[in-house]
Amino acid sequence: MAGRKNGLGRGLDAFFPDRTSVVKEPARKTITKTVKTEKKSDVAEKQTNPTVAKKQTADSKTGAMIVKISSVEPNMDQPRKQFDEDALMELSESIKQYGVLHPLLVSDKKDYYEIIAGERRWRAAKLAGLTEIPVIVKEFSEQELVEISLIENIQREDLNPVEEAMAYKRLIDEFHLKQDEIAERVGKSRTAVTNAMRLLKLSEKVQQMLIDEMITAGHARAILSIADKEKQESIAMKVFDEKLSVRETEALVKRMLEPPKTAKKSKFSSAEDAIYESLEEKMKSIMGTRVQIHRKKNDKGKIEIEYYSKDELERIIDLFESIG
Numbered sequence: 001m002a003g004r005k006n007g008l009g010r011g012l013d014a015f016f017p018d019r020t021s022v023v024k025e026p027a028r029k030t031i032t033k034t035v036k037t038e039k040k041s042d043v044a045e046k047q048t049n050p051t052v053a054k055k056q057t058a059d060s061k062t063g064a065m066i067v068k069i070s071s072v073e074p075n076m077d078q079p080r081k082q083f084d085e086d087a088l089m090e091l092s093e094s095i096k097q098y099g100v101l102h103p104l105l106v107s108d109k110k111d112y113y114e115i116i117a118g119e120r121r122w123r124a125a126k127l128a129g130l131t132e133i134p135v136i137v138k139e140f141s142e143q144e145l146v147e148i149s150l151i152e153n154i155q156r157e158d159l160n161p162v163e164e165a166m167a168y169k170r171l172i173d174e175f176h177l178k179q180d181e182i183a184e185r186v187g188k189s190r191t192a193v194t195n196a197m198r199l200l201k202l203s204e205k206v207q208q209m210l211i212d213e214m215i216t217a218g219h220a221r222a223i224l225s226i227a228d229k230e231k232q233e234s235i236a237m238k239v240f241d242e243k244l245s246v247r248e249t250e251a252l253v254k255r256m257l258e259p260p261k262t263a264k265k266s267k268f269s270s271a272e273d274a275i276y277e278s279l280e281e282k283m284k285s286i287m288g289t290r291v292q293i294h295r296k297k298n299d300k301g302k303i304e305i306e307y308y309s310k311d312e313l314e315r316i317i318d319l320f321e322s323i324g
Helices: 020-024 040-048 050-054 084-099 119-127 140-154 161-175 180-188 189-201 204-211 217-223 230-240 246-257 270-286 310-323
Strands: 065-068 104-108 113-116 134-139 291-295 301-305
Touching: 020 270, 084 119, 113 119, 119 134, 140 161, 140 180, 140 246, 161 180, 161 189, 180 189, 180 246, 189 217, 204 217, 204 230, 217 230, 217 246, 230 246, 270 291, 270 301, 270 310
Parallel strands: 104 134
Antiparallel strands: 065 134, 104 113, 291 301
16 A cells, blocks of 8 residues: 555546646647637627537636536536535535635536536535536546546545445446456555445445444445345344444354254143243233243242343343333
8 A cells, every 4th residue: 555645546646647747738629718708799609609608717726627516517426325414515615715716627528518526616616606617628438537536535534434335336237347457546445446336235224324324334235144135124223223233243243153952852731832932922012022931840949031232131121110
């Protein structure tokens, strides 16, 4: 990992070998000509030529183009799908005061500019009421676009675990990259990429709970040991309802995966076994958890009540107190 920028493989700089010069060099004549006060003929030309309408002036300080914010649109295929509204509002307040300090990276789609990196700034700028925004135009292959979006979002820790896993999957499915190649590009270990992609084996409902932060990635990885999708959802809901820790979730899953113990030959008659099984079921329905009656000779024995978290133990104690 030595020598990697920002600790992320090649980082964004790998896509910009002349990144410093991009900012310092004068912009091309076709896009940097300062717009004069508009005449009626100019307005008419803009209405008939959308390419003219979307291009504005060059910022001499950054080398970026200043374009109408309405001419910039997000990339529908970018990995990030969710944005924190509170964080966007904070950024918009900063933009109101200082403006957009870092230009957006965009590609020229003739009729509009498509965001390659900087959608969060674009959204915040719209919230701040800006009508113009600085952009730098670059052209990349489809694979590079996915990689840039993925790297930028990982650098800012903006992706939820499912979005990150889906981005890795797209690089594999569409561009035939191997997991070690992806790991190199985003500056993560191959194991981290593999573990991230395993989350896609969860049911869609559990994935959505992870996106909605009802459970954590640690909980999700523990639940992955269960192959049955319905059982995954049942455990995930139990984790959420009872606020189980990751360790408690791992213990719960381990108990579920343990093979059933071989039943010992009963010392009692089948009629007595049926009675005690009925009593166990009755107590289970009352307690809301697993109950076992262990019988001994001379009508003695013990009752075993299982609980899976501190909250569940307190619930059982409250149940006993209410009976008393």
